[in-house]
Amino acid sequence: MKTTLYILSFLFLFGCKKITNELNIDENKLDEISEAIMEDNTVDLFIRKDSFLGISIYDSINEHKFILTKQVDTIYNPEQDCYVLSTIQYENLAKVITKGKNKNSIDRIIITSPEAKTELGISVGTSFKYIKEKISAFEIKNSESGRRYIQDSNFKYFLNDNTSNTISDSLKVTQIIIE
Numbered sequence: 001m002k003t004t005l006y007i008l009s010f011l012f013l014f015g016c017k018k019i020t021n022e023l024n025i026d027e028n029k030l031d032e033i034s035e036a037i038m039e040d041n042t043v044d045l046f047i048r049k050d051s052f053l054g055i056s057i058y059d060s061i062n063e064h065k066f067i068l069t070k071q072v073d074t075i076y077n078p079e080q081d082c083y084v085l086s087t088i089q090y091e092n093l094a095k096v097i098t099k100g101k102n103k104n105s106i107d108r109i110i111i112t113s114p115e116a117k118t119e120l121g122i123s124v125g126t127s128f129k130y131i132k133e134k135i136s137a138f139e140i141k142n143s144e145s146g147r148r149y150i151q152d153s154n155f156k157y158f159l160n161d162n163t164s165n166t167i168s169d170s171l172k173v174t175q176i177i178i179e
Helices: 002-023 027-041 128-134
Strands: 068-071 082-085 094-099 105-111 139-142 148-151 156-159 173-178
Antiparallel strands (some): 068 082, 094 105, 105 173, 139 148, 148 156
């Protein structure tokens, strides 16, 4: 069974390399994703300061269209496009938002899956108490739409409650945003 999975992964990666040449996708980005898939046959779900799954802020959306699905989403600015990031193993890992007149440049990545983690072990579903234990310097802010989030030097951590004046230790992270 494991051998079959490795063979299928190899064929998938070979197919991606062929697509890369036809779509002019950055070889380095594809190699990063390929290495993550081949390592223990799993995807590296580590949330980095400015990237996730080889997708970086300010990349061209065209470099990643083979793992993104365009979504019609009324929550976001109509001048932006929203794409859903999924892999073979995981669906709906994140949303990738573009910016600009031609909607070509990646503006932010919104991680929505509890499977993905920062280097501090913070993921969707992590409690505010845990964040306070792991992050020494952070600010509590409200978004333009009134949603409460925690801002540290790397990420925005959106919380699941916006109604109370105080933040309970039991509140949970609902999204991690890379901008």
